[in-house]
Amino acid sequence: MKNKKLGMYIGIILFILIILGIGYIIYINVNNDEGAVLDGYTPQAEVTEEQLRKTIVTLYFMDVATEELMPEPRQIDIRELIENPYYFLIKLLIEGPKNEIMARILPLNTTLNEAKLIGNIVYLDFSEGLIKDQNLGEKQEMLIIKAIVNTLTELIEVEGVRITIDGQENLGFPDGQVVFTETFTRQN
Numbered sequence: 001m002k003n004k005k006l007g008m009y010i011g012i013i014l015f016i017l018i019i020l021g022i023g024y025i026i027y028i029n030v031n032n033d034e035g036a037v038l039d040g041y042t043p044q045a046e047v048t049e050e051q052l053r054k055t056i057v058t059l060y061f062m063d064v065a066t067e068e069l070m071p072e073p074r075q076i077d078i079r080e081l082i083e084n085p086y087y088f089l090i091k092l093l094i095e096g097p098k099n100e101i102m103a104r105i106l107p108l109n110t111t112l113n114e115a116k117l118i119g120n121i122v123y124l125d126f127s128e129g130l131i132k133d134q135n136l137g138e139k140q141e142m143l144i145i146k147a148i149v150n151t152l153t154e155l156i157e158v159e160g161v162r163i164t165i166d167g168q169e170n171l172g173f174p175d176g177q178v179v180f181t182e183t184f185t186r187q188n
Contacts, residue, residue: 058072
């Protein structure tokens with residue numbers, strides 16, 4: 001009887017030790033798995049400082065097929081917008097589109113003398129190249145104005161655009177169809 005009791009005690013102790021051993025093994029594996037996930041995580045790609053400085057602007061050019069304005073998103077370094085974003089965006093319009101299905105909207109010999117924001121209106125002073133020898137007709141001339149206005153009004157602080165030519169107000173395209181006497185606002 002003593003042997004039976006002793007055998008039963010040994011069996012119970014072994015059973016408890018086995019359960020504690022299994023519990024310990026599970027505990028170790030669970031804690032190691034969590035540590036492995038945190039310690040061994042490698043991101044797909046690191047985000048560089050240069051990538052953090054990028055933003056997307058929208059420029060408007062003429063679609064070659066439809067002859068209507070189309071937006072062209074362009075990724076740029078945000079530092080280029082800090083000093084004078086209005087001047088920079090118009091310079092990009094003058095340079096022309098990157099997309100092959102779009103065409104330049106501003107004449108090649110156009111230069112921008114000055115761009116400044118007063119209130120919520122951007123005042124642009126272009127060289128005579130914007131209008132000189134341009135007999136495009138009202139539709140094409142309005143596309144030029146619309147491209148300028150739509151590009152600049154993508155910026156939340158801009159509601160309209162005033163245009164002067166070499167500092168002179170109330171000039172326009174030679175055919176007299178479009179004159180720069182008013183503030184141009186976005187027309188969709």
